[in-house]
Amino acid sequence: MNSSWxxxxxxxxxxxxxxxxxxxxVFHREGLNRPATWVVGLGVxxxxxGFALRWVESYRMGIGRIPLSNLYESLVxxxxxxxxxxxxxxxxxxxxxxxxxxxxxxxxxxxxxxxAPNVSDRIQPLLPALKSNWLTxxxxxxxxxYAAFAIAFGLGAMYLLKRDDNGTGTAAxxxxxxxxxxxxxxxxxxxxxxxxxLSAGILSGAVWANSAWGRYWGWDPKETWSLITWFVYxxxxxxxxxxxxxGKRIAVFSMVGFAAVMVTYFGxxxxxxxxxxxxx
Amino acid sequence: MNNNAPRKNRLDALWxxxxxVRLTVVVLLLLAATSVVGTLIPQNxxxxxxxxxxxxxxxRLLHVFNIFDMYYSWWFRSLIAILAVNIxxxxxxRWPSIWRIVASGKLRTASLEKRRPxxxxxxxxxxxxxxxxxRACIRRKFPRARLLQEGKGFRVVAERGRWTRxxxxxxxxxxxxxxxxxxxxxxxxxxxxxxxxxGGSVSQxxxxxxxxxxxxxxxxxxxxxxxxxxxxGSPKEFRSSLxxxxxxxxxxxxxxxxxDPLRYRGINFFQxxxxxxxxxxxxxxxxxxxxxxxxxxxxAMGRSVALPEGGGRFTVGEYRRDYRFRGVQVGAAxxxxxxxxxxxxxxxxxxxxxxxxxxxxxxDWILSVAGLEEAYYTGLQxxxxxxxxxxYAGFVLLILGCWVAFFMSHQKIVVDVRxxxxxxxxxxxxxxxxxxxxxxxxVRKLGAELSRLSPETQQGESK
Ligand code: HEM
Numbered sequence: 001m002n003s004s005w006x007x008x009x010x011x012x013x014x015x016x017x018x019x020x021x022x023x024x025x026v027f028h029r030e031g032l033n034r035p036a037t038w039v040v041g042l043g044v045x046x047x048x049x050g051f052a053l054r055w056v057e058s059y060r061m062g063i064g065r066i067p068l069s070n071l072y073e074s075l076v077x078x079x080x081x082x083x084x085x086x087x088x089x090x091x092x093x094x095x096x097x098x099x100x101x102x103x104x105x106x107x108x109x110x111x112x113x114x115x116a117p118n119v120s121d122r123i124q125p126l127l128p129a130l131k132s133n134w135l136t137x138x139x140x141x142x143x144x145x146y147a148a149f150a151i152a153f154g155l156g157a158m159y160l161l162k163r164d165d166n167g168t169g170t171a172a173x174x175x176x177x178x179x180x181x182x183x184x185x186x187x188x189x190x191x192x193x194x195x196x197x198l199s200a201g202i203l204s205g206a207v208w209a210n211s212a213w214g215r216y217w218g219w220d221p222k223e224t225w226s227l228i229t230w231f232v233y234x235x236x237x238x239x240x241x242x243x244x245x246x247g248k249r250i251a252v253f254s255m256v257g258f259a260a261v262m263v264t265y266f267g268x269x270x271x272x273x274x275x276x277x278x279x280x
Numbered sequence: 281m282n283n284n285a286p287r288k289n290r291l292d293a294l295w296x297x298x299x300x301v302r303l304t305v306v307v308l309l310l311l312a313a314t315s316v317v318g319t320l321i322p323q324n325x326x327x328x329x330x331x332x333x334x335x336x337x338x339x340r341l342l343h344v345f346n347i348f349d350m351y352y353s354w355w356f357r358s359l360i361a362i363l364a365v366n367i368x369x370x371x372x373x374r375w376p377s378i379w380r381i382v383a384s385g386k387l388r389t390a391s392l393e394k395r396r397p398x399x400x401x402x403x404x405x406x407x408x409x410x411x412x413x414x415r416a417c418i419r420r421k422f423p424r425a426r427l428l429q430e431g432k433g434f435r436v437v438a439e440r441g442r443w444t445r446x447x448x449x450x451x452x453x454x455x456x457x458x459x460x461x462x463x464x465x466x467x468x469x470x471x472x473x474x475x476x477x478x479g480g481s482v483s484q485x486x487x488x489x490x491x492x493x494x495x496x497x498x499x500x501x502x503x504x505x506x507x508x509x510x511x512x513g514s515p516k517e518f519r520s521s522l523x524x525x526x527x528x529x530x531x532x533x534x535x536x537x538x539x540d541p542l543r544y545r546g547i548n549f550f551q552x553x554x555x556x557x558x559x560x561x562x563x564x565x566x567x568x569x570x571x572x573x574x575x576x577x578x579x580a581m582g583r584s585v586a587l588p589e590g591g592g593r594f595t596v597g598e599y600r601r602d603y604r605f606r607g608v609q610v611g612a613a614x615x616x617x618x619x620x621x622x623x624x625x626x627x628x629x630x631x632x633x634x635x636x637x638x639x640x641x642x643x644d645w646i647l648s649v650a651g652l653e654e655a656y657y658t659g660l661q662x663x664x665x666x667x668x669x670x671x672y673a674g675f676v677l678l679i680l681g682c683w684v685a686f687f688m689s690h691q692k693i694v695v696d697v698r699x700x701x702x703x704x705x706x707x708x709x710x711x712x713x714x715x716x717x718x719x720x721x722x723v724r725k726l727g728a729e730l731s732r733l734s735p736e737t738q739q740g741e742s743k
Contacts, residue, residue: 063510125510128517128538128551185717192686199682203675212539214550214663215471216671217462219351221319228319231312235305242301260312268319 003054004121007076008114010046014083014107017043021099025176033096040083040103047080047110054123063125068139072121075113077139081147082106085190089151093186095178101154134208141204142226145197146261149233152190153258156251159183184247188240191254195233202226225264232257298369307363314359318350364459367452378445381690387426389437389709392694397707398720399727404703405734407433411697413733418695421726433698440691445713447684454677461670469665470494476502477557477657481525485662496547496662499525505554505658518551520658546664553659558599562614562652564630566591566645576650591645592620597627599652605629610637614649689714693723695730706730 020036023029054067054076067073086102089095113119162177177183205223210216217223236253239245245253297303321342322329330339330348346353381388403410411427411434419425422438472494474485481501484493504521517537524532524544534542542549559581566575566588579585584595596616603613610631619625620643628647631637635648693710708727712719 125512125514125516128515132539182717189715196679196682196686200679203679206675207672210668211541212550213552214541214548214661214665216668219318219323224315224319224351228312228315231308231315235308235312238301238304238308243305 003050003057004114006046006053007050007110010043010050010079011107011110011114013039013043013046014079014103014110018100018103018107021096021103025097025100026173028176033099036096036099036103037087037090040087040099043106044080044083044087047076047083051076051080058123061123063123065126065131066136067123068136069126069130070120070124072113072119074139074143075109075119078143078147078150079106079109079113081144082109082150085144085147085151085193089186089190093178093182095182095186097176097178098151098154098158098186101158102151105150105154129212132208132211134204134211138201138204138208141197142201145194145199145201146265148190148194148197149254149258149261152187152194152254155183155187155190156255156258159187159251160248180247184250187251187254191233191236191257195230195237198226198230198233202230222264222268225260225268229257229260229264232260295369295373298366299373301370303366304363304370307359307366311359311363314350314356317347321347321350323351324349360459364456367456371449371452375449378449382442382445387424387437387439387692389439389692389694392692392709392711393696395709395711397696397709398723400705400707401727401731402700402703402705403731403734407697407699407704410704410733414695414697414730417730417733418693418726422691422693430698433696433704435697436695438693438695441688442690444684444688444690447681447686447688450677450681451685452681454674454681456674457677458671458674461667461672461674463667464670465665465667469667470663472662473552473660474500474662475555475657475659476500476520478502478505478655479560480657481523498531498545499528500549500660501525502658505656507554507656518554518658520551520554520660522549546666548663548665550661550663551658552661554656555659556601557655557657559652559654562596562599563650564594564596565635565648565650567648569642569644569646587620587645590621592618592623594618594647603629603631605631610634614652618643618647687715689719691719693726 017036017039020032020039024032024036051067054073055065058065058067068077082102083106086099086106089098089102113121158177159180162174162180162183178186202223205226206216209218209223232253236250236257239253240250325348327339330342334342342348345355350356415425415427415436418436418438422440424440424442425436425438428435428437470487471489472485472487474482476482479502481499482496483499484495486493501523502520503523506517506519508516508519510516519535519537521535522533522542523530524542532542532544536542536549536551538551541551561578561580564577564579564585566577567573568588573588575588577585579596581596581599584593586593594616596614598615600613600615603610603615605613610629611633613629613631615627615629617625618628628638628641630647630649632649632652635650636646638647689712691710691712693708696707696709698705706727708723708730710719710723
């Protein structure tokens with residue numbers, strides 16, 4: 001039994017939770033929501049165990065480092081953060097339909113880590129530039145931010161689906177989605193939370209770069225994309241607060257913001273120029 | 281009558297332009313959109329590479345707009361400058377109204393009671409019996425609370441978190457501070473590099489992007505450079521032992537590794553690269569072909585050494601990392617010139633990997649290289665940026681400001697208690713400047729707590 005195996009199994013646990021939430025929503029079986037929550041809890045336990053075991057394994061291999069330094073490890077942490085933040089939201093707001101939108105994201109992230117052929121789960125030693133506590137802070141804060149934005153994305157999608165609180169047609173389906181006011185407010189809370197952590201992530205990244213290369217900002221594509229993402233969400237905050245934007249426009253905006261997050265996370269590898277995620 | 285008026289109007293218009301949040305939204309989106317361009321087109325590549333990729337015409341066009349170094353172009357910097365002015369003007373503009381709230385001694389709750397109460401309930405006690413318990417309970421949550429007697433009833437007016445209104449100006453100020461720090465760095469800092477051979481020292485460095493050199497005002501010596509590897513072959517650690525010398529005197533000594541630079545007089549030395557240096561000395565062996573006797577000699581590069589028994593002289597020439605002998609790779613080799621009495625000087629090669637290579641020449645003495653001290657140079661990035669503390673102060677302010685602006689709020693409540701027949705009617709009004717849903721929940725909880733506070737339990741507690 002090793003960490004990769006535990007994490008593969010966890011993928012299916014998250015998948016099961018996502019299915020339960022979806023079934024509860026689509027077939028109006030509210031009774032399924034409670035077991036779904038327990039399954040998420042189990043998934044979080046598995047995800048955490050996988051993370052911790054990987055840490056232990058790296059010590060056994062004589063490498064000894066927190067598992068937060070390549071694509072595989074970041075995906076594992078990303079899914080863990082999505083699930084944890086979702087559990088907190090469910091505990092506070094008691095709207096389990098959100099699980100039908102949040103858990104698929106956690107599942108996808110972990111499935112991509114476990115199954116994609118180009119994501120290696122080998123534990124590799126750290127290059128010299130990556131040995132820094134600031135890097136650890138950087139990765140943790142960034143991925144908490146990304147996870148909050150992912151849930152805001154889910155809430156945005158729900159808002160667009162819902163359209164109208166008392167719509168007709170698929171009304172029965174839509175009636176289980178929380179009222180628009182709640183979606184709007186909750187989505188905004190997630191964006192605020194994400195913005196704070198994205199800011200902390202960008203800034204700790206800058207401190208790290210300064211300690212490794214003597215330059216806190218170098219306009220490399222990944223840095224630049226994180227700044228673009230930050231600009232997008234800053235625009236959203238101002239449009240909402242000062243121009244009174246609400247509802248649909250903000251929902252779309254926050255989904256665009258998440259697209260920028262995805263480019264920052266994955267897309268940058270396809271852009272010209274070298275980047276330092278792992279390549280130092 | 282007054283020809284200052286139009287000028288003043290124009291100034292007002294300009295001020296108005298810069299206080300608008302619409303401008304903020306437009307500038308932020310423009311910054312985002314243009315930054316995308318810079319990530320799609322590689323920056324600071326060679327002109328040839330661009331011409332090959334985009335063609336001559338497009339190259340010229342893009343070049344005119346500095347697209348190849350766009351983050352440092354006049355127009356990108358102007359966008360940032362506009363943002364900075366926008367933030368500054370906006371903050372100055374809104375400051376008086378923020379400060380009035382934060383610094384005022386009064387509790388302003390007048391408009392609150394015009395709204396609907398957030399929660400209400402009845403209590404079977406008389407307002408007079410409830411008063412002290414209510415006041416104490418509310419004060420625990422809202423330290424600024426005041427009790428107002430109103431006929432037979434009373435009101436508790438309370439407020440908290442006024443100072444949290446400073447969160448948003450703190451965020452905005454932080455961005456100006458960070459930009460100011462960056463400006464200080466670009467005026468008073470530099471970014472350069474230097475290579476120091478092991479054992480060597482330097483007192484000037486080369487600047488990046490300009491090829492100019494810069495004297496340091498002191499000397500840096502590299503005593504030792506080491507690179508260690510993981511079993512997989514990837515590098516584990518680069519380490520340089522550096523010494524700072526002032527007028528030839530040692531003043532500071534430190535081993536630097538990546539992520540742990542040496543700092544001296546505001547100048548930072550970062551481990552950034554390394555490379556091999558030609559060796560300084562080699563050890564040669566001369567083996568007699570007849571007797572097999574072997575003699576060893578250490579000799580510095582470029583120097584000559586006499587062969588035993590008057591056999592001639594050998595002058596060490598250069599060291600080659602990849603030497604080809606008649607088209608065949610033989611690896612690292614030392615080249616030199618051999619002079620023997622009565623013969624013309626001959627250039628010979630001594631590959632390190634093949635100690636018997638020189639047998640081929642069929643001379644009296646067979647030469648080979650028994651060892652050489654391979655040396656490295658360490659590549660250091662040398663920077664000075666007096667703006668960094670300012671930038672870091674901005675970072676701290678940004679995070680604290682966001683925290684306060686997002687998760688704290690200025691909250692006011694009024695708890696209104698009036699007598700009604702043999703009981704009291706309690707209404708709670710309240711407002712917060714953000715996260716109203718959360719605040720309303722909190723007020724309802726407060727209501728529930730107050731409704732459970734009966735004077736009997738209060739008396740019991742106070743005994
Ligand atoms: C990169 C630039 C900027 C960033 C990151 C930024 C950030 C923020 C943040 C985080 C908030 C609080 C939003 C919330 O609580 O939901 C805020 C509010 C605000 N910002 Fe900015 N801001 C920027 C530029 C500007 C500029 C240039 C202006 C000038 C017009 C401006 C005007 C405002 C105003 C008026 C508020 C609302 C204050 C209030 O009433 O609560 N911001 N900004």
